[in-house]
Structure formats: structure tokens, C-alpha cells
Amino acid sequence: MVNIGGNVAAVMEKIDAAARARALCPEKIKLMAVSKRHSLEEMLCASEYVPLLGENRVQEAQAKRAGWPSGNKTPWHLIGHLQRNKARKALELFDVIESVDSFETARVLDRILKENGREGYPVYIEVNMSGEPSKNGVEPESALPLLENILGSCHGLSVEGLMTVGPLTDNEYAVRKAFAGLRLLRDIMRRASGLPLPELSMGMSGDYIAAVEEGSTIIRVGTAIFGPRNL
């Protein structure tokens, strides 16, 4: 196994330095260990060093939950696309769903929550800031209308922020434009809705420094913590 604790410390140090250089408060930035295609043992180890865990598939998370100690309360976030037929499972397995990208999905989640007498379940809206057709997420222009629809009829959900996956490129302008754009979009949505929308989930192993500098509050890191993923 790689040195997970050492890798987390190294990433934290870089997050800290990047935040301080921009006079941002490093305590507001949470590091998520993205454990997809890594073992339950590695995930458990990471949970001792990070405040959040991320998985991108419901099925894989379900298998891992079966072996997860009930005393370990590190929150799990769903960061991959949610198929509506997996919504019920996702609500059982995850503490937060970061990948809400349609009103239909929001409505299905809301209906299941209401059936179970749950409310205030935290979700983020995933936005496709780069326009890459392969990416999940709503178009930036559609994010506020989606939020308004959710506020109008999905009272089981609590929208707490926005999530994006940065463009797959070394072009710094394109990367920064995506992250700065998500922050701007959040500010616009905050004003329009009156919701605080505190969370900006952006930045992965290859681009988290730029994300920190643009105001990220959740950095989702897999490879830089666990090494390369298993197939």
C-alpha cells in the first residue's frame, strides 16, 4: 500500500500554501479522498486522515458499505452520475449527493425522501463548465432554473453548493475559466435565491491548486492520495 497518510499530508500542505498565497482561509477547504477502484482497506486508512470520502458508482459503494464499520462516521459523497433507478440505494449509502444534474433526478430523490420521512438531505448541483460533451452536469445557464425548480417543489432536498469537473487539458486559461466560472455562477445563484450555497466542489489531483486559488471548498483527490487506480 502507498503511504496514504504521507500523501494526504503532502496534498494538504500544497492546499494550505495555495490558499495562504491568495489570502484565503485554508480551514474552509476540505480534502476528499476519492476511493473509487481502491480497496475498502485503503478507504478505511484514508478516513483517518481526511474529513470526506468520495465514490463515483452506487454499486461499488454498496459493496464497500457492507464491510464498513458502523462506528466510522466519515461522510461519503456520491460524485459520479446518478441513474434514477439507483436513487433509493444512493440515498441509503451516501451522506451527500454532489451530482444532481436534472430536475427529474431531483424529483425522484425527493419522492423517496418523503416516503421515508426524511428532509434536508444535502445535494449539490453538478455543472458542466467546460462544455465538453462527455461531461455530466447541467449547462451553466440551466443551473439557476434547476435550483428554482428544486426550491419550488423538492422540499426534501437541501441544495448546499455546486460541483464541477474541470476540463481535461493542460491549458491553464481553460481550467481557471471553469473554476472561476463556477464561483461566479454560485455568487449569482446565491443572490437570486437567497440561499447561502457554501460549497464549491472543484479540483482533482491534476488541477487542485488552480481550484483552491479560485475558491474551492472541497477538493476531490484520488490519484495523489492512493496512487493509480485499479481496473
Ligand SMILES: *Cc1c(COP(=O)(O)O)cnc(C)c1O
Ligand atoms: C475520479 C474522480 C476524482 C478524482 O480524480 P483524481 O484525478 O484521481 O484525483 C474527482 N472527481 C470526480 C468526479 C471523479 O470521478
